[in-house]
Amino acid sequence: MPAPILSLHDVHKSYGRGATRFDALKGVSFDVLEGESLAIVGKSGSGKSTLMHLMALLDQPTSGTIALSGTDAASLHGRTLNTTRNKTFGFVFQQFFLTSGASVLENVILPLKIAGVGRSERRRRGLEVLARLELDDKARNRASDLSGGQKQRAVIARALVNDPRVIFADEPTGNLDTATGAVVEDILFTLNREQGITLIIVTHDEELAARCDRAIHVRDGLIIDAEAVAA
Amino acid sequence: MRTIDVIGSAVSNTFRSKTRTLLTILAIFIGAFTLTITTGLGTGINRYIDDTVASVGASNGMTVSKNAPDAPTGDGPRAYDPNASTTRQGPTLTAVELMDDSDVTALRAIDGVTSVTPIDAITLDWVRHGDGTQYQAAIGGFFSGSALQLAAGAQPSDTSSELQVAIPANYVDSLGFDDAASAVGQTITLGLTDGAHQAQQVDATVIGVANPSLGGAGTTLVANTALSANLHDLQSTGLPAAQQGQFRQASIRFADSGNAQDVTALKTRLTDAGYTGQTVADQLGTFKTVIDAIVVVLNAFAIIALLAASFGIVNTLFMSVQERTREIGLMKAMGMGSGKVFGLFSLEATFIGFLGSAIGAAIGIGVGSLVGNALGKVLSNLPGLHLIAFDPLSVLGIVLLVMAIAFLAGTLPALRAARQDPIESLRYE
Numbered sequence: 001m002p003a004p005i006l007s008l009h010d011v012h013k014s015y016g017r018g019a020t021r022f023d024a025l026k027g028v029s030f031d032v033l034e035g036e037s038l039a040i041v042g043k044s045g046s047g048k049s050t051l052m053h054l055m056a057l058l059d060q061p062t063s064g065t066i067a068l069s070g071t072d073a074a075s076l077h078g079r080t081l082n083t084t085r086n087k088t089f090g091f092v093f094q095q096f097f098l099t100s101g102a103s104v105l106e107n108v109i110l111p112l113k114i115a116g117v118g119r120s121e122r123r124r125r126g127l128e129v130l131a132r133l134e135l136d137d138k139a140r141n142r143a144s145d146l147s148g149g150q151k152q153r154a155v156i157a158r159a160l161v162n163d164p165r166v167i168f169a170d171e172p173t174g175n176l177d178t179a180t181g182a183v184v185e186d187i188l189f190t191l192n193r194e195q196g197i198t199l200i201i202v203t204h205d206e207e208l209a210a211r212c213d214r215a216i217h218v219r220d221g222l223i224i225d226a227e228a229v230a231a
Numbered sequence: 232m233r234t235i236d237v238i239g240s241a242v243s244n245t246f247r248s249k250t251r252t253l254l255t256i257l258a259i260f261i262g263a264f265t266l267t268i269t270t271g272l273g274t275g276i277n278r279y280i281d282d283t284v285a286s287v288g289a290s291n292g293m294t295v296s297k298n299a300p301d302a303p304t305g306d307g308p309r310a311y312d313p314n315a316s317t318t319r320q321g322p323t324l325t326a327v328e329l330m331d332d333s334d335v336t337a338l339r340a341i342d343g344v345t346s347v348t349p350i351d352a353i354t355l356d357w358v359r360h361g362d363g364t365q366y367q368a369a370i371g372g373f374f375s376g377s378a379l380q381l382a383a384g385a386q387p388s389d390t391s392s393e394l395q396v397a398i399p400a401n402y403v404d405s406l407g408f409d410d411a412a413s414a415v416g417q418t419i420t421l422g423l424t425d426g427a428h429q430a431q432q433v434d435a436t437v438i439g440v441a442n443p444s445l446g447g448a449g450t451t452l453v454a455n456t457a458l459s460a461n462l463h464d465l466q467s468t469g470l471p472a473a474q475q476g477q478f479r480q481a482s483i484r485f486a487d488s489g490n491a492q493d494v495t496a497l498k499t500r501l502t503d504a505g506y507t508g509q510t511v512a513d514q515l516g517t518f519k520t521v522i523d524a525i526v527v528v529l530n531a532f533a534i535i536a537l538l539a540a541s542f543g544i545v546n547t548l549f550m551s552v553q554e555r556t557r558e559i560g561l562m563k564a565m566g567m568g569s570g571k572v573f574g575l576f577s578l579e580a581t582f583i584g585f586l587g588s589a590i591g592a593a594i595g596i597g598v599g600s601l602v603g604n605a606l607g608k609v610l611s612n613l614p615g616l617h618l619i620a621f622d623p624l625s626v627l628g629i630v631l632l633v634m635a636i637a638f639l640a641g642t643l644p645a646l647r648a649a650r651q652d653p654i655e656s657l658r659y660e
Contacts, residue, residue: 086566
């Protein structure tokens with residue numbers, strides 16, 4: 001059995017204090033195994049987005065521990081934390097978050113630029129990943145000129161360019177029609193299967209969750225029927 | 232992120248919202264343009280004054296006169312002193328103690344003084360070329376190390392035994408020369424009266440033609456050392472023995488350390504010894520102070536314009552940070568440090584400042600040179616005056632100053648960007 005890439009133990013997260021205190025997570029524990037696909041399912045306000053932010057080390061839990069490959073995330077700070085995030089994670093968001101005026105290639109190589117990779121190397125790897133997603137002919141186009149499906153493919157290319165171990169996808173098909181959404185889903189699951197990239201999908205879409213190896217249902221800050229594979 | 236990439240991204244971000252950036256650059260341009268012109272004005276006028284100072288006397292030279300032994304007490308008249316020479320300036324009588332060889336020895340002994348030369352006041356009656364008309368003229372000595380502003384010819388030689396004289400440009404026509412160049416090398420005759428009231432005359436070669444300038448230089452004839460000595464000897468001929476070898480002023484040279492405090496210290500030592508020393512800078516100092524004050528006031532207006540423009544930078548960048556909130560969040564989520572985010576935005580501000588100031592300085596130099604030349608024609612009775620001149624160092628200083636102001640203006644928006652929480656930024660719609 002492979003070692004857990006992410007391990008959460010009794011994670012609590014609260015916002016505010018006193019009367020306005022809001023407990024988003026009330027004690028969540030589970031492991032994410034290297035190479036699996038995991039769906040985090042829940043309604044809006046259930047705490048699933050908070051959970052994703054904590055797992056992506058964008059935020060610290062109020063109490064409890066999160067371990068990345070056995071290392072306590074609380075021990076990572078500043079530059080180390082930034083480097084770890086840059087090298088380990090890729091992000092796919094519902095709203096794309098592409099810089100509209102810049103070219104598709106510029107958008108895709110942003111993680112490499114942040115990592116401090118040289119110009120020619122960035123270009124090579126950027127074009128390579130765009131070719132894998134059949135977007136190489138759009139490399140020079142402005143990001144705003146792409147269709148919805150193409151934009152989401154560009155976002156996946158950006159998430160992939162740094163060879164991450166984990167891809168976080170927040171409602172990856174939320175802004176796409178059914179046919180385009182299905183294509184994007186196929187791409188994500190192919191990456192998971194063929195390259196062993198751990199896939200963590202945050203969604204309220206039960207059908208999408210059903211395609212994952214495993215689904216975790218979150219409600220009111222707690223996991224219900226954990227480990228159960230959705231019908 | 233590599234520094235080069237931070238700079239590259241900042242530069243390309245600058246042009247993302249072109250109209251807004253252009254307007255901000257325009258505001259800075261106006262400030263930088265004004266600052267360039269006003270500084271150029273100061274540089275031009277002060278450079279002209281410096282040139283003039285060189286024509287009046289060397290920077291390591293000082294004119295020394297002897298203080299009268301007793302200052303007048305109360306309102307009453309001063310007691311008669313047979314050794315004093317009295318000058319009337321308007322209603323004021325000034326007494327200057329005459330000096331002789333003993334004073335030269337005393338001055339030489341003062342610490343810091345390297346040489347002492349008596350200034351022989353020579354009273355010329357007339358000057359003439361060939362058999363032409365005789366014209367009134369005044370003559371002065373030439374100090375090596377100083378420089379006349381020449382229209383033609385060369386500086387009078389300190390070491391030559393030839394009797395040389397430089398003439399003012401406005402004597403060229405009167406003396407019957409075609410132009411300044413043709414006067415050079417010609418012989419003119421100088422007439423004076425000696426101590427026995429006999430008319431005397433000396434022939435001298437015209438070595439150069441001097442343009443008039445501030446401080447009275449270029450309005451009198453200038454004799455070289457050999458001619459000065461010759462004229463002085465003639466003038467002293469027939470004087471009673473007691474009056475020979477006397478002079479009103481001496482010129483001293485001192486070791487020039489370039490330090491104003493040393494000059495002040497030397498003046499104090501001269502005062503203690505009973506003399507008064509005045510450098511050329513002292514004589515033109517007031518004038519320079521006034522020019523400097525005017526330039527400071529003009530520069531202050533330019534700086535105010537720049538400060539107003541810097542608020543434009545703050546505004547532009549706040550809007551930019553606002554617009555790019557999600558982009559900042561994304562970059563931070565992808566592992567970009569807060570320091571780099573700060574650098575990205577403050578460099579963008581600095582680059583806007585650089586563009587505005589570089590364009591402002593370039594156009595300022597262009598316009599300033601055109602206006603300077605045009606004004607130079609209007610002010611043609613001060614040849615050699617370039618009203619607006621540019622010193623590469625001060626222009627560079629302006630560009631750097633504006634960039635520094637822009638950087639400071641950019642810190643506020645950049646701090647806001649750097650402090651943004653990636654999660655909040657990503658939720659931002």
